[in-house]
Amino acid sequence: MPYRHSSLARFLVTLSASNVVLAALNGHCPPLGPVLPAPTNPTANQAVQSAVKNVTDVFQNITAELDSTGISIAVKSIHEDNPFLELHHTPATLNPNGTTVIDSQTVYRLGSISKIFAVLSLLQQINVNFDDPIVRYVPELLQLKGETDEVDDITTVRWDEVTLGALASHMSGIGADLVADLSSVPEDWTQVGLPKLNDVSETGCAGVLGLPACNRTEFFRDFGKRHPVYATFTNPVYSNVASVILGFAVEAITNMTYDGYVKQSIFTPLSMTNSTIFNGPKKDSWGFIPVNETWFGSSLGYEDIAGGFYSNTVDLLSFGTGILKHTILDSSKTRKWMRPLTSTSSSGLLLGGPWEILRSETVTKDKRLIEFYCKSGNLNTYNNMLCLIPDYDLVITILSGGPQSNADLVDSALTKVVQGLLPAIEEAGKAEAMPKFGGTYTDATTNSTITLSLDDAPGFSVSNWIVRDVDVIKNYGNYGALSSGPKNLPVSVRLYPTNLSAGCKVAWRAVFDVGSLEDTEKEDDSAFWPDSSCNTWGSMDRLTYGFRSMDEFVFSLAEDGSAQSVTLRTFRVELKKEA
Numbered sequence: 001m002p003y004r005h006s007s008l009a010r011f012l013v014t015l016s017a018s019n020v021v022l023a024a025l026n027g028h029c030p031p032l033g034p035v036l037p038a039p040t041n042p043t044a045n046q047a048v049q050s051a052v053k054n055v056t057d058v059f060q061n062i063t064a065e066l067d068s069t070g071i072s073i074a075v076k077s078i079h080e081d082n083p084f085l086e087l088h089h090t091p092a093t094l095n096p097n098g099t100t101v102i103d104s105q106t107v108y109r110l111g112s113i114s115k116i117f118a119v120l121s122l123l124q125q126i127n128v129n130f131d132d133p134i135v136r137y138v139p140e141l142l143q144l145k146g147e148t149d150e151v152d153d154i155t156t157v158r159w160d161e162v163t164l165g166a167l168a169s170h171m172s173g174i175g176a177d178l179v180a181d182l183s184s185v186p187e188d189w190t191q192v193g194l195p196k197l198n199d200v201s202e203t204g205c206a207g208v209l210g211l212p213a214c215n216r217t218e219f220f221r222d223f224g225k226r227h228p229v230y231a232t233f234t235n236p237v238y239s240n241v242a243s244v245i246l247g248f249a250v251e252a253i254t255n256m257t258y259d260g261y262v263k264q265s266i267f268t269p270l271s272m273t274n275s276t277i278f279n280g281p282k283k284d285s286w287g288f289i290p291v292n293e294t295w296f297g298s299s300l301g302y303e304d305i306a307g308g309f310y311s312n313t314v315d316l317l318s319f320g321t322g323i324l325k326h327t328i329l330d331s332s333k334t335r336k337w338m339r340p341l342t343s344t345s346s347s348g349l350l351l352g353g354p355w356e357i358l359r360s361e362t363v364t365k366d367k368r369l370i371e372f373y374c375k376s377g378n379l380n381t382y383n384n385m386l387c388l389i390p391d392y393d394l395v396i397t398i399l400s401g402g403p404q405s406n407a408d409l410v411d412s413a414l415t416k417v418v419q420g421l422l423p424a425i426e427e428a429g430k431a432e433a434m435p436k437f438g439g440t441y442t443d444a445t446t447n448s449t450i451t452l453s454l455d456d457a458p459g460f461s462v463s464n465w466i467v468r469d470v471d472v473i474k475n476y477g478n479y480g481a482l483s484s485g486p487k488n489l490p491v492s493v494r495l496y497p498t499n500l501s502a503g504c505k506v507a508w509r510a511v512f513d514v515g516s517l518e519d520t521e522k523e524d525d526s527a528f529w530p531d532s533s534c535n536t537w538g539s540m541d542r543l544t545y546g547f548r549s550m551d552e553f554v555f556s557l558a559e560d561g562s563a564q565s566v567t568l569r570t571f572r573v574e575l576k577k578e579a
Contacts, residue, residue, distance in 0.1 A: 083317060088106070118250060121262060307377070371391070
């Protein structure tokens, strides 16, 4: 089929943590998301430099036998101008029509990474909501004709129930494809037991295999013949057509051609000068065209919206950076976009719109849950990946093509990059955070003090927390006047950023992990679901006094971003950081 959804099998097998008992190292339960500010200068960190060298060596081993397959890998922090890892492999056997050297400017076909642009284009619209029914914008869907006159839930999509969000998250229940039909392949399928088809049962178009590209008229002529797979919002089913329909909605809403809108609102603001939609690069010599590759330069017609884009490493890094820096979508909409919309039958994979969200508890020393917002793209011999890691403000791009390129190659490369680099990025974050926020804060007038330090566990460890001569951590149980729980359990306190700031102040929140490691293990072992003891989402901001939460810490920062003091709002004291 033209472009397929990678199973991400190798990545998930390696990173999935369904058998991990504890939520994080030593039983700590941090909030989901970053546990320290992302490092702003990872390139200068020695651990990162060493990790880059190791990943480079692994890359050389991976590519040693890729004699006719090209691959490009890059990793960039949004806080730096250039990627801190960039690797390219030019195979020995090349197509004379394409580039002779693969580098950051080399253009590949993206496959289904293209789908991100349709969703983003809709999110940019002011008066459009994911809960809007698609027929508000593409009413022609209600007129689709079936293979027969029979109309019921089995034969006919209930388009009035299908929303923009359902299409974006593959929850519409509609069929996967129209172009990818065996009838388009010039073979005698009767030899394997299939019946001979009449003209009405063939699209007659595909954009490849010598057939003309399908147009919008042919889509509306034929797609109604496809039965739904599920009722809407029943189960995710990967659909290329869903993105096509979203592209039609973009055209109706903006009164522009789809490619014209994407160029104006996404490509141009992000300086994606070598990215195109319905046509390949201006010169074939800019593109990597594997030997015997026949799909470079061909159009899938209307399905180019879902899988026909062309781009290169430089442009995709700019695209990912633009998303995480909120350049083309405001911060609130971006945060909402970068969240799951549905689950799958894999505990390590959630779906967004159209993100394939990988979840791992195994790649950093603190063993906390990290989400990777990825989109795979597969088109004939091209196999690619765009992956964003919001916790660390990182963008990963993997572009490949050729006879040895497949989803397993890309998944394996992503796994090795993530496992090789993220522990070092974690260390870089700690190296930057410790001098800025770590240390001891005191207020002599109230005889108050608190110490923030770093170890292998997530966030800052809080110790020596004394306010007005009272040991806060030791007396934590005594603050539970409104709780019927035990008062004498051991307590460990960790501090995490909230992403809330105002001028020179930033807010952090403390998490009180109550109970011993043995208590946590016992509770997790007794439940039928993993991490049952990890309920931070339900325990934060619970203990208040005079409308102020005990877990809120507000730092006042100097011009260089270093904390000068911390206000413990419940206790109404401000502690100055010691030199």
